[in-house]
Amino acid sequence: MHARGLTYETIRLAAQAVGMDDVGIVTAQRWDSDALFMDEWVAQGLHGNMSYFERNQAKRYDIRELVPEAKTVVVTLLTYGHSGHDYHRTLKSLLYQMKQQILDLWQPLDSGEIFSTDHQHVFCDSAPVLERRMAVAAGLGFIGRNHQLIHPRLGSRVHIGELVLQTEVENAPQPAPVADGCGGCRRCIDACPGQALGRDEWDARRCVAYVTHKCEICQQVCPYNEKLI
Numbered sequence: 337m338h339a340r341g342l343t344y345e346t347i348r349l350a351a352q353a354v355g356m357d358d359v360g361i362v363t364a365q366r367w368d369s370d371a372l373f374m375d376e377w378v379a380q381g382l383h384g385n386m387s388y389f390e391r392n393q394a395k396r397y398d399i400r401e402l403v404p405e406a407k408t409v410v411v412t413l414l415t416y417g418h419s420g421h422d423y424h425r426t427l428k429s430l431l432y433q434m435k436q437q438i439l440d441l442w443q444p445l446d447s448g449e450i451f452s453t454d455h456q457h458v459f460c461d462s463a464p465v466l467e468r469r470m471a472v473a474a475g476l477g478f479i480g481r482n483h484q485l486i487h488p489r490l491g492s493r494v495h496i497g498e499l500v501l502q503t504e505v506e507n508a509p510q511p512a513p514v515a516d517g518c519g520g521c522r523r524c525i526d527a528c529p530g531q532a533l534g535r536d537e538w539d540a541r542r543c544v545a546y547v548t549h550k551c552e553i554c555q556q557v558c559p560y561n562e563k564l565i
C-alpha cells in the first residue's frame with residue numbers, strides 16, 4: 337500500500353489544473369432519504385416517460401452498487417461556458433485528465449490504489465448516479481426551486497461530473513452545507529411555461545425541456561444566474 341495518503345489539496349490542485357470551476361468530495365454511501373423521495377416521485381408518475389428512473393434504483397441510491405470499491409466521490413462542476421456543445425465529451429475528457437493529474441501529483445506506486453481497474457470511475461450525466469445530491473453533500477450548492485443545483489457563485493448553469501476513488505481522502509475538509517438560497521423568490525415557478533415547478537417538486541410530464549430540450553427559462557430567470565443576488 338502507498339505510504340502517503342491522498343489529500344484534498346491534491347484533488348483541488350488537479351481540478352484547478354484541468355480547468356474545473358469547482359470541486360468537492362463526499363464519502364461513498366447510500367442516500368436513504370433520496371431513495372424514499374425518488375421512489376415516491378416515480379410512484380406518482382411524475383417522471384413521465386423517463387422509464388430509466390424505474391430501473392437501476394440500487395445503483396442510483398448507492399454508488400458502491402456500481403463501483404464496489406468506491407470510498408470517495410470527487411464531484412466537479414464545469415460551467416456551460418467552459419464546456420462547449422458536446423459537454424459530455426468535454427467533461428469526460430477533463431475528468432480523465434484530472435485523474436492523470438492526481439496520479440502525477442500524488443505518484444502512487446500503482447494507479448489501482450485509487451482508481452477502480454474496470455474503468456468505472458468517471459461519470460457525467462451518463463450513469464444512474466445521484467449527481468445533484470452528491471454535489472450538495474460536497475458543499476457545492478443547494479437545490480433551487482427550479483430543480484437545479486445552484487452554486488452560490490456559479491449559478492445553476494453547471495455540468496456535474498464525478499470521479500470515483502477507491503480510497504479515503506486524508507484531512508478531508510468537512511463540507512459546509514450551502515443554505516437554501518431561494519428565500520421568498522418564486523420567479524422560476526411563475527415563469528415556467530408548463531407549470532412544471534412546485535415549491536418542492538418538478539413534474540417532468542409538464543416540463544418543456546424534457547419534451548423538446550429547448551427550454552431553460554427557469555434558469556434564465558434565476559437571479560443566481562443573472563448575478564443579481
Ligand code: SF4
Nearest residue numbers: 528543544545551554
Ligand atoms: S425547463 Fe422550462 S418547462 Fe422545464 S421546468 Fe424549467 S421553465 Fe419549466
Ligand code: SF4
Nearest residue numbers: 480481518521524558
Ligand atoms: S428563480 Fe428564485 S426560486 Fe427559482 S431557483 Fe432561482 S432563486 Fe430559487
